[in-house]
Amino acid sequence: MAAQQPYSEFIDHVKRISNIEHASSILNWDQQVMMPEGGTPARSQQVSTLSALHHELLTSEETETYLSTLESSSLTDEQSAVVREISRQYERAERVPSELVEEIAQTTSSALPVWKKAKDNDDFEAFAPTLSKLVDLKREYAEQIDPDADPYAVLFADYEPYLDLDTAERILEQLRDRLVALIDSVEESDAELETNAFSGTYPADEQESLCRSALDRLGYPWEHGRLDTAPHPFSTGSQFDARVTTRFTENDPIDALTSTIHEFGHATYTLGLPREQYGTPLGNHRNLSVHESQSRLWENHVGRSLPFWEQFLPTVTEQFPEASGVSPREAYETANQVYTDNLIRVEADELTYHLHIVLRFEIERQLIHGEIDVEELPHVWNEKMEEYLGIRPETDSTGCLQDIHWTHGSFGYFPTYSLGSVLAAQLYETAAEEIGKPDERIRNGEFDALHEWLTDNVHRHGQRYTTPDLIEQATGEPFTADYFLDYVERKYSELYEL
Numbered sequence: 036m037a038a039q040q041p042y043s044e045f046i047d048h049v050k051r052i053s054n055i056e057h058a059s060s061i062l063n064w065d066q067q068v069m070m071p072e073g074g075t076p077a078r079s080q081q082v083s084t085l086s087a088l089h090h091e092l093l094t095s096e097e098t099e100t101y102l103s104t105l106e107s108s109s110l111t112d113e114q115s116a117v118v119r120e121i122s123r124q125y126e127r128a129e130r131v132p133s134e135l136v137e138e139i140a141q142t143t144s145s146a147l148p149v150w151k152k153a154k155d156n157d158d159f160e161a162f163a164p165t166l167s168k169l170v171d172l173k174r175e176y177a178e179q180i181d182p183d184a185d186p187y188a189v190l191f192a193d194y195e196p197y198l199d200l201d202t203a204e205r206i207l208e209q210l211r212d213r214l215v216a217l218i219d220s221v222e223e224s225d226a227e228l229e230t231n232a233f234s235g236t237y238p239a240d241e242q243e244s245l246c247r248s249a250l251d252r253l254g255y256p257w258e259h260g261r262l263d264t265a266p267h268p269f270s271t272g273s274q275f276d277a278r279v280t281t282r283f284t285e286n287d288p289i290d291a292l293t294s295t296i297h298e299f300g301h302a303t304y305t306l307g308l309p310r311e312q313y314g315t316p317l318g319n320h321r322n323l324s325v326h327e328s329q330s331r332l333w334e335n336h337v338g339r340s341l342p343f344w345e346q347f348l349p350t351v352t353e354q355f356p357e358a359s360g361v362s363p364r365e366a367y368e369t370a371n372q373v374y375t376d377n378l379i380r381v382e383a384d385e386l387t388y389h390l391h392i393v394l395r396f397e398i399e400r401q402l403i404h405g406e407i408d409v410e411e412l413p414h415v416w417n418e419k420m421e422e423y424l425g426i427r428p429e430t431d432s433t434g435c436l437q438d439i440h441w442t443h444g445s446f447g448y449f450p451t452y453s454l455g456s457v458l459a460a461q462l463y464e465t466a467a468e469e470i471g472k473p474d475e476r477i478r479n480g481e482f483d484a485l486h487e488w489l490t491d492n493v494h495r496h497g498q499r500y501t502t503p504d505l506i507e508q509a510t511g512e513p514f515t516a517d518y519f520l521d522y523v524e525r526k527y528s529e530l531y532e533l
Contacts, residue, residue: 056089082140142169143442154436157436163412196322198503207450229369233366235358270301274306274307288355300329300333305320308497312497317499321498328455329459339385343477345363346478394423462489466485492508
């Protein structure tokens with residue numbers, strides 16, 4: 036009982052730190068979704084101030100005292116997990132000067148409109164000085180945390196603290212080696228797939244209605260969220276308020292639909308976190324690899340499946356009568372076509388997507404290591420696109436300017452996309468076995484059982500377990516790429532008659 040009073044006070048302290056972080060995330064959402072362009076100077080200062088306050092509270096003597104007291108106290112397993120997570124955050128943060136934290140926050144906020152304008156105008160040179168500054172700041176940040184470590188590994192640990200960079204690299208190499216062979220087989224196939232079942236023009240407002248219908252069908256609780264548009268779709272929030280964004284292309288309604296389902300997967304994870312633990316590590320997501328597993332599971336294993344199109348196509352044709360002649364099989368084939376001539380990561384199919392990730396992983400690691408300069412980025416990007424996918428971007432807007440991540444200073448983030456896809460397959464296979472008849476459930480529009488399984492086995496644990504422990508708790512096995520590789524080889528062998 037002696038430990039309960041300081042632990043309770045510690046939790047109050049932790050919640051104050053967490054609330055600052057949540058407030059910053061809402062300001063970031065507003066900047067990407069609703070804020071007028073002229074608001075950037077003030078927003079940069081606001082975000083910078085909140086980042087500094089968060090850092091000061093996290094690295095305060097008060098935090099250090101609580102941790103020192105509690106590490107020698109008798110704690111429950113859940114309390115020990117909270118102390119473990121805050122200790123990890125504290126140990127990294129206290130090595131970084133507040134001035135550097137503040138400068139990174141202000142630079143990333145100011146970078147957003149610069150990137151938007153550069154992308155719109157296909158003008159990499161306009162963004163290059165900002166990107167160079169961000170690379171330098173993140174190198175300095177990594178060096179402050181651990182001057183003897185690989186700086187890219189230090190940055191990667193911000194997004195995936197419990198799977199090391201060697202594991203990520205091994206998984207990416209497995210995917211590259213196996214998927215290249217599968218993509219080659221697909222390209223050589225004589226199978227005739229429907230690749231453009233939804234040809235035509237689809238107004239953005241009508242696509243939005245369709246996306247809202249999909250969210251309704253999947254069980255998105257509107258009283259705890261909202262759907263908006265953003266230049267780069269994302270989801271953010273808490274277990275009380277988890278928002279999703281998407282974007283619309285008038286000649287491709289599937290792009291917005293799958294993007295919305297993807298962000299729904301993120302939101303349903305956030306909403307599944309225990310409400311009573313809000314503001315503590317037990318009420319926060321495990322990491323971005325696990326987060327991405329939830330979005331990729333709903334997007335690919337559900338939203339791109341034939342049973343999903345069998346039950347959702349009538350809703351599509353009701354919204355768009357011109358698509359009334361499309362069959363579920365044709366819609367399924369269109370949603371899963373493999374096309375190596377696609378330049379855009381977020382529009383890529385399940386196979387080539389991971390070559391886009393490998394490209395970004397290799398380039399950003401070279402940038403952080405100083406092996407290439409920012410000015411070389413367009414050339415290096417285009418060379419790697421040709422090497423991995425056999426195409427070269429004609430513009431930087433469809434090349435090295437297409438992603439928002441480096442604008443946020445998020446170097447080390449990209450590998451979590453592939454790690455999440457791999458974990459999605461492992462989780463879905465286990466869930467399918469335990470809940471039974473997954474195709475039939477999807478075909479009937481019954482998603483509650485899958486929601487409940489994911490909540491029970493992933494969401495409700497927050498950060499109680501490390502990533503490897505969470506995976507073993509949920510699936511009974513260590514993390515492996517086998518399920519993902521089996522899944523895509525089975526799926527695309529059937530589609531392309533391999």
